[in-house]
Amino acid sequence: MIRDGLFPPVGAHASMQKGGGKPKTEFQYKVAEKILANHVIYREAFNNVTTSAEKSAWTTKIKNRLKV
Numbered sequence: 001m002i003r004d005g006l007f008p009p010v011g012a013h014a015s016m017q018k019g020g021g022k023p024k025t026e027f028q029y030k031v032a033e034k035i036l037a038n039h040v041i042y043r044e045a046f047n048n049v050t051t052s053a054e055k056s057a058w059t060t061k062i063k064n065r066l067k068v
Contacts, residue, residue, distance in 0.1 A: 002027050005022060006027045032061070
């Protein structure tokens with residue numbers, strides 16, 4: 001599910017304007033959760049995220065490291 005959200009398959013995609021699909025940022029944050037929630041070094045900082053700006057910072061870190 002996360003892979004398809006980040007790298008959609010060829011063909012028609014769910015239109016967000018019509019209420020379907022989710023933005024890539026949600027899937028990027030899910031990747032961050034899987035990796036960092038139990039990470040020895042980053043666990044405490046990641047689990048203390050409370051604002052959308054802090055969430056966005058972690059999302060950007062994941063986005064910048066993903067490659068096709």
